[in-house]
Amino acid sequence: MSVPSHSGSRPTLEDVAAKAGVSRATASRVLNASPRVSPEAHEAVTAAVLALGYQPNQAARALVTRRTGAVAVVFSEPEPKIFDDPHFAWLIRSAARSLADADAQMVLLLVHSPEDLARAERFLAGGHVDGALMFAPHKGDQLPSVARKLPLPVVYAGRPWGPLRGLHLVDHDNEGGGVLATEHLISLGRKRIVSVTGPLDEHSAMDRLAGWQTATRAAEQDVARLTEDGGFTREGGKRAMAALLDRVPDLDAVFVASDLMAAGALDALREAGRRVPQDVAVVGFDDHPMIAPHTTPPLTSVRQDTSNQVKHMVTQLLRLLREEPIRARREVLPTVLVRRDSA
Amino acid sequence: MSVPSHSGSRPTLEDVAAKAGVSRATASRVLNASPRVSPEAHEAVTAAVLALGYQPNQAARALVTRRTGAVAVVFSEPEPKIFDDPHFAWLIRSAARSLADADAQMVLLLVHSPEDLARAERFLAGGHVDGALMFAPHKGDQLPSVARKLPLPVVYAGRPWGPLRGLHLVDHDNEGGGVLATEHLISLGRKRIVSVTGPLDEHSAMDRLAGWQTATRAAEQDVARLTEDGGFTREGGKRAMAALLDRVPDLDAVFVASDLMAAGALDALREAGRRVPQDVAVVGFDDHPMIAPHTTPPLTSVRQDTSNQVKHMVTQLLRLLREEPIRARREVLPTVLVRRDSA
Secondary structure (H helix, E strand, C coil): CCCCCCCCCCCCHHHHHHHHCCCHHHHHHHHCCCCCCCHHHHHHHHHHHHHHCCCCCHHHHHHHHCCCCEEEEEEECCHHHHHHCHHHHHHHHHHHHHHHHCCCEEEEEEECCHHHHHHHHHHHHCCCCCEEEEECCECCCCHHHHHHCCCCCEEEECCCCCCCCCCEEEEECHHHHHHHHHHHHHHCCCCCEEEEECCCCEHHHHHHHHHHHHHHCCCHHHHHHHEEECCCCHHHHHHHHHHHHHHCCCCCEEEECCHHHHHHHHHHHHHCCCCCCCCCEEEEEECCCCCHHHCCCCCEEEECCHHHHHHHHHHHHHHHHCCCCCCCCEEEECCEEECCCCC | CCCCCCCCCCCCHHHHHHHHCCCHHHHHHHHCCCCCCCHHHHHHHHHHHHHHCCCCCHHHHHHHHCCCCEEEEEEECCHHHHHHCHHHHHHHHHHHHHHHHCCCEEEEEEECCHHHHHHHHHHHHCCCCCEEEEECCECCCCHHHHHHCCCCCEEEECCCCCCCCCCEEEEECHHHHHHHHHHHHHHCCCCCEEEEECCCCEHHHHHHHHHHHHHHCCCHHHHHHHEEECCCCHHHHHHHHHHHHHHCCCCCEEEECCHHHHHHHHHHHHHCCCCCCCCCEEEEEECCCCCHHHCCCCCEEEECCHHHHHHHHHHHHHHHHCCCCCCCCEEEECCEEECCCCC
């Protein structure tokens, strides 16, 4: 498409105002999506625009219908993490595909510093997108409270921190997955089951740990000794596994709360001369296609269907945009255990 | 920020038109960045807007100044490739950092299918960004010809296909890098040097191959026998290396045109029982920090400074946006050899 031209024979803003029976200023306010417009004026001007086939330029037209055809996908995470952890790549790919299927343009924004947040807020408030999918898992993150003030529908992945009232989200059953993983280790006869956790400022990490605790019935005072935060990174998983081997030398199984950390944990076990699964059985989380089948040995893991999660988020957002009824504001998707050789 | 309000006491579009001595329709056209506005009218209305402190809403204000504070980063590649090849993650991270340093919002768009292209074109033409950085390396890609028609400054990474006249770009000296890699192998006394190339519908892959050919002085009829396309993927690198081992059993060195392919080639060499570097010396390309130091053995590689390339692209784009003089439309950045154990 090219920049629209305004030839003399086309209907003008003046024609729209006359047809709608409002002042030109009011018509302009409607076209500019000003909040100070009465519903009646909005309806009359919109009807006049449609009746006359008035074609404002692309940006202005977007304002009429409040539709840019674009959806922001916002990640509130340190950039290194987004690109070193293949889980994010998978999320982005799924979002790109699901939004393309809905003929929406994915507009990816990365937010890390307070300056990033202020900049993203300006962009999101600027009428450049119709809605947003947000990934803001960390405690203390200001994005959810900023997003509440935006004139945009938003759907979250997982539970953001802060009040959930009024929020739309699609989560996975992380606690159930933690139970599944740990009960599998128990069923194999393992007695000393430790856990490498994600950072406990994320609900997903806390929920997976809660699942491990439920299944092991670990007493509160044992949790600190039997678990270690691996920060959802490969290096962190290796470091946490090494620390647990030091602290709990007789451990015979570990539930690692992400596949990326599990790859690191396998490195630590190898370096410590522990055989997997003979000496130590290992279960990961994600069942990431780029990781779980390729570790040595291949990783038993809890599958969360990321593509499906993103698809549900897009569906929920599209319903919000079309003002269609939503079945549930908060959806929780199931997880399943995928058995390979590590446990 | 909140949605701007329009209280009665603030200057209106009518006031702007009166002050500028133009019709309201003309003032509106200027505000809507219509191309059918005389430079005089544009100047008068812009002056009136500034003098009166007229505050259109955010989207409209962006049109006045043609500044949204956002820059599109467009990748025209199949999505799997973008996320399986860590080189792209590095590009995206560099772009996010360089643009944040310039207080610009990075807006990442992925383009793969013709539908994606049409959608991205609508978004880019819609006044939502001030300019674009484009990664469109493949022959036959329609993005560069679409981008020519956009009312946006664009800077390319590398050379896109098609006429280069009028384009701004920042490339690496890929041919020089291919020469460096191959001459290093020659200096080690290797006699039978083959090459795993990238897809030859990309200039960067062609240039690296040209560097190999220059250094080996391979006759035209030998090129097909001594080289194999690995498609810039790990699997492709493995497959191509296996094919070359079949076809040229006495090969003693290989220049692999990306680190990701080199990781695959090392797998193929290991499976074939060839020792690296004793039996076969290997040089990669990229010196990717996530790959080259971590292969077995660590990879000698040609470093292209991706962060620096993206920084130059951002600098060039900012100069275009500020209408400052550009030193060179086409910049070519040097490459250097980084020696590790594989050669």
